[in-house]
Amino acid sequence: MGLFARKTNRNPTSVPLFGVLLVVLLLTAIFLFEVDTLATQTKTIVGYNLKPTPWHEFPAKKFNNETKIARASKIFQCSYLSCGRSSNEPTPFSNQNENCPAFFRWIHHDLQPWSKSRISYADLMEVKKFASFRVVIIRGKLYVEYYYDCVQSRAMFTIWGLLQLLKRYPGRIPDVDFMFDCMDKPLIQKDESTKPLPIFRYCTTPDHYDIPFPDWSFWGWSEINIAPWQEEFKSIKEGSQRLSWKKKHPYAFWKGNPDVFSPAREALLMCNDTKEWGALIMRQNWTQEVLGGFKQSKLANQCNHRYKIYAEGYAWSVSLKYILSCGCVPLIINPKYDDFFSRGLFPKKDYLPISPDNICPSIKTAVHWGNKHPARAEAIGKSVQDFMERLNIDRIYDYMYHLIVEYAKLLDFKPTRPLSALEECVESLYCFADENQTRFLKRSATLPSQSPPCNLPQQANRQFIFHFTVINGYPHHQMLQDQ
Ligand SMILES: *[C@@H]1O[C@H](CO)[C@@H](O)[C@H](O)[C@H]1NC(C)=O
Numbered sequence: 001m002g003l004f005a006r007k008t009n010r011n012p013t014s015v016p017l018f019g020v021l022l023v024v025l026l027l028t029a030i031f032l033f034e035v036d037t038l039a040t041q042t043k044t045i046v047g048y049n050l051k052p053t054p055w056h057e058f059p060a061k062k063f064n065n066e067t068k069i070a071r072a073s074k075i076f077q078c079s080y081l082s083c084g085r086s087s088n089e090p091t092p093f094s095n096q097n098e099n100c101p102a103f104f105r106w107i108h109h110d111l112q113p114w115s116k117s118r119i120s121y122a123d124l125m126e127v128k129k130f131a132s133f134r135v136v137i138i139r140g141k142l143y144v145e146y147y148y149d150c151v152q153s154r155a156m157f158t159i160w161g162l163l164q165l166l167k168r169y170p171g172r173i174p175d176v177d178f179m180f181d182c183m184d185k186p187l188i189q190k191d192e193s194t195k196p197l198p199i200f201r202y203c204t205t206p207d208h209y210d211i212p213f214p215d216w217s218f219w220g221w222s223e224i225n226i227a228p229w230q231e232e233f234k235s236i237k238e239g240s241q242r243l244s245w246k247k248k249h250p251y252a253f254w255k256g257n258p259d260v261f262s263p264a265r266e267a268l269l270m271c272n273d274t275k276e277w278g279a280l281i282m283r284q285n286w287t288q289e290v291l292g293g294f295k296q297s298k299l300a301n302q303c304n305h306r307y308k309i310y311a312e313g314y315a316w317s318v319s320l321k322y323i324l325s326c327g328c329v330p331l332i333i334n335p336k337y338d339d340f341f342s343r344g345l346f347p348k349k350d351y352l353p354i355s356p357d358n359i360c361p362s363i364k365t366a367v368h369w370g371n372k373h374p375a376r377a378e379a380i381g382k383s384v385q386d387f388m389e390r391l392n393i394d395r396i397y398d399y400m401y402h403l404i405v406e407y408a409k410l411l412d413f414k415p416t417r418p419l420s421a422l423e424e425c426v427e428s429l430y431c432f433a434d435e436n437q438t439r440f441l442k443r444s445a446t447l448p449s450q451s452p453p454c455n456l457p458q459q460a461n462r463q464f465i466f467h468f469t470v471i472n473g474y475p476h477h478q479m480l481q482d483q
């Protein structure tokens with residue numbers, strides 16, 4: 001008021017006081033209206049103003065624990081006022097680089113459909129209808145356009161992973177534009193009549209063009225208390241060493257949610273007999289776990305059996321990496337879906353395949369074989385645990401790095417910031433995150449890397465690209481007799 005008062009003093013015959021007040025009121029009203037419009041239209045990383053993906057429905061998030069004003073100011077502040085300047089200067093490397101794990105070759109395989117035709121802007125606009133969001137990186141800044149909400153905090157942790165990648169290799173991530181879907185089923189089927197369209201997701205199959213990308217849980221899964229990968233792996237490995245191989249229960253163990261329309265999981269319930277089938281099958285009740293502080297679901301306490309069963313859920317399941325880390329023999333029931341890393345696994349070396357048509361007898365055969373050949377069974381458990389140990393968080397960033405670099409080479413247009421995309425940065429995520437999410441984000445924050453990314457193997461070689469479900473067709477009992 002002092003300012004206006006002084007002005008009127010200097011020029012007493014000008015606008016009367018109530019006129020000034022009117023203008024101030026009007027401006028305030030316009031401002032509030034604009035903020036409200038922004039708040040009801042701005043799509044955000046936590047799901048404000050977004051509907052669940054129509055290709056996989058889930059209950060829409062409710063934000064009715066907040067007042068309208070609190071919500072508006074949060075959206076305004078987090079979406080528009082959080083991101084400032086940030087450096088994109090490359091930091092020098094002080095270490096040598098290593099070779100990437102051999103399965104990184106799959107990057108070439110996954111991008112091969114566009115190696116000649118390349119990726120056009122029109123391709124992206126066409127595949128947009130299957131995307132939950134679009135990521136555009138320009139000179140080290142990350143912009144996201146949101147189309148649909150993702151379950152739980154998948155979007156937040158996926159974007160967080162990308163922000164950490166930018167932090168890890170400043171100045172080295174090329175400008176890029178890609179679509180991302182955060183649900184569990186690949187959608188772009190390979191057949192003669194469909195044109196390949198590129199979309200990133202957490203999994204793929206040999207029959208889909210979908211490009212697999214590391215899933216959100218490598219940075220933590222706050223809803224069910226699974227720690228960022230480097231911590232979770234360490235704790236599982238320690239847990240797995242509590243009992244020697246001899247002392248581990250000589251049967252197979254599975255714990256999960258069987259009520260997800262998964263034929264394999266339903267069939268598993270029939271094998272729950274350690275004497276007859278060599279299997280113990282337990283129900284995981286997540287509602288109860290959340291209420292009870294996750295005492296029964298700690299993954300590190302679930303490595304006390306010599307065999308651990310993996311059964312896909314409704315589709316791809318995030319649980320594979322935790323099962324493989326246990327140092328037990330993984331018994332894998334004919335998987336349809338691949339993680340980016342699961343294509344580096346080999347039957348008999350890293351796991352034993354279980355026939356989908358004959359689940360209980362097949363488990364029994366595997367358990368029987370392993371108990372007769374304890375040294376070989378233990379070696380399988382060790383081999384796959386070592387594989388997962390080599391897949392440390394540095395390698396996860398390297399996979400993202402190489403995939404994005406190779407993908408960006410295929411774009412036949414120059415990425416630009418879309419008008420409706422919002423910048424996301426570390427601060428905007430902290431701004432939106434609830435207390436539990438913040439804790440997980442902080443724990444998985446990274447620093448610029450001292451080492452360059454690992455060396456990407458050259459072109460895919462045909463022999464290597466031999467999908468493990470193909471090998472799975474091999475009759476199980478025959479395979480074990482071969483040994
Ligand atoms: C399987 O059997 C064990 C003990 O025999 C039991 O505790 C468990 O609840 C059973 N699992 C299911 C899914 O019924």
Ligand SMILES: *[C@@H]1O[C@H](CO)[C@@H](O)[C@H](O)[C@H]1NC(C)=O
Nearest residue numbers: 259283285286287288289291
């Ligand atoms: C899971 O636990 C909750 C809380 O204890 C209970 O209400 C619910 O019925 C349980 N669900 C199943 C499938 O057992």
Ligand SMILES: *[C@@H]1O[C@H](CO)[C@@H](O)[C@H](O)[C@H]1NC(C)=O
Nearest residue numbers: 046061062063065066433434
């Ligand atoms: C309201 O609930 C949502 C999730 O349903 C949560 O993310 C948010 O932090 C909550 N807000 C407040 C103010 O408690």
Ligand SMILES: *[C@@H]1O[C@H](CO)[C@@H](O)[C@H](O)[C@H]1NC(C)=O
Nearest residue numbers: 225290293294434435436437
């Ligand atoms: C955070 O986690 C605790 C323990 O699991 C839970 O009781 C609490 O409701 C969570 N807070 C939010 C905001 O989700």
